[in-house]
Amino acid sequence: MRNGSIVLAIGAASLLSASTAAARTTVTIKDIQFSKATVRVSPGAVVIWKDADRNVSHNVTSRGDDRFASSDTLRSGDSHRVRFRRIGNYRYVCTIHPASMRARIVVR
Amino acid sequence: MSLPNIETLDIDGAIREAELAVAGDTRASFFRKAAVGGGAVLGSGAILGMLPTLAHAAPSAKQDIAILNYALTLEYLEAAFYDGAIKSGNLKGEVKQFTQLVLKHENIHVKALKATIKALNGKAVAEPKFNFKGTNTNPAKFVATSLVLENTGVHAYLGQVTRIQNPAILKAAGAILTTEARHAAAIAAVIGKSPFRDGTKTSVTPDGAFDVPFSMKRVLKAVGKTGFIK
Numbered sequence: 001m002r003n004g005s006i007v008l009a010i011g012a013a014s015l016l017s018a019s020t021a022a023a024r025t026t027v028t029i030k031d032i033q034f035s036k037a038t039v040r041v042s043p044g045a046v047v048i049w050k051d052a053d054r055n056v057s058h059n060v061t062s063r064g065d066d067r068f069a070s071s072d073t074l075r076s077g078d079s080h081r082v083r084f085r086r087i088g089n090y091r092y093v094c095t096i097h098p099a100s101m102r103a104r105i106v107v108r
Numbered sequence: 109m110s111l112p113n114i115e116t117l118d119i120d121g122a123i124r125e126a127e128l129a130v131a132g133d134t135r136a137s138f139f140r141k142a143a144v145g146g147g148a149v150l151g152s153g154a155i156l157g158m159l160p161t162l163a164h165a166a167p168s169a170k171q172d173i174a175i176l177n178y179a180l181t182l183e184y185l186e187a188a189f190y191d192g193a194i195k196s197g198n199l200k201g202e203v204k205q206f207t208q209l210v211l212k213h214e215n216i217h218v219k220a221l222k223a224t225i226k227a228l229n230g231k232a233v234a235e236p237k238f239n240f241k242g243t244n245t246n247p248a249k250f251v252a253t254s255l256v257l258e259n260t261g262v263h264a265y266l267g268q269v270t271r272i273q274n275p276a277i278l279k280a281a282g283a284i285l286t287t288e289a290r291h292a293a294a295i296a297a298v299i300g301k302s303p304f305r306d307g308t309k310t311s312v313t314p315d316g317a318f319d320v321p322f323s324m325k326r327v328l329k330a331v332g333k334t335g336f337i338k
Binding site: 031032053096097098 | 247
């Protein structure tokens with residue numbers, strides 16, 4: 001019985017760990033591009049944008065009907081973090097490079 | 109091909125002639141002429157400040173050819189830089205659009221300069237071989253290098269305006285200068301790092317309200333340091 005509890009506890013911890021890991025997604029900004037054009041997450045997930053472009057500034061600016069908190073200007077090493085609580089199709093751009101940097105977060 | 113120096117560009121010896129003419133002045137007589145010419149007794153600092161201008165103040169048809177070849181070398185470099193960037197296939201969006209437009213301009217500048225040199229019975233310098241060391245194939249490195257090259261073009265053309273004899277060449281040089289300045293401003297905006305603050309390296313106006321002219325020697329030295337010309 002005691003062994004069974006330990007197994008259950010470990011299993012629950014693993015599930016919790018997997019759930020936490022799945023709830024956080026990173027989008028890297030490099031070479032004047034977002035690393036992922038589309039990111040699909042569940043409600044409550046956190047998306048982090050990390051700017052790794054040394055010579056160029058960027059931003060993450062929400063567009064469309066489903067909005068989220070846009071970033072200030074990002075420089076190399078900066079990051080922007082948003083938790084997506086509601087289902088939606090969140091489009092965003094870098095307004096400095098709107099032709100080449102467009103992407104979306106799909107929350108389902 | 110090694111980096112073209114002033115002797116390479118100065119096919120007719122016009123620049124060397126001008127330098128020798130100034131070198132013939134003793135330092136004392138030069139200072140006297142400068143002070144009298146200024147209509148007042150100037151401090152030595154002010155006189156020394158005039159030196160770069162006076163040292164090359166002998167425009168001539170031969171010197172015009174040398175300046176055109178100097179400009180041609182810079183245009184060869186820019187055209188090759190942008191051509192390689194487009195051919196890499198790594199540019200996207202506004203960076204690619206910028207590069208396509210600027211490449212077209214630089215190729216037109218090359219053709220125009222070669223035609224002008226020929227029309228003046230001069231000999232155009234040959235196009236060097238280039239190695240841009242990956243600075244025109246990686247998008248982030250590309251935009252930073254493009255800004256440096258375009259601003260160098262602005263400094264370089266501005267540095268020659270008082271040295272050109274032929275008004276038609278001066279007008280053409282002015283037209284290219286303003287175009288290079290527009291290129292520099294555009295890529296500064298694309299980079300987006302403090303583009304609208306004076307005096308930063310990534311600003312649309314890196315020198316504020318007045319762009320700074322660079323001498324031929326200074327520009328060639330800066331280009332040489334890049335190692336872009338093989």
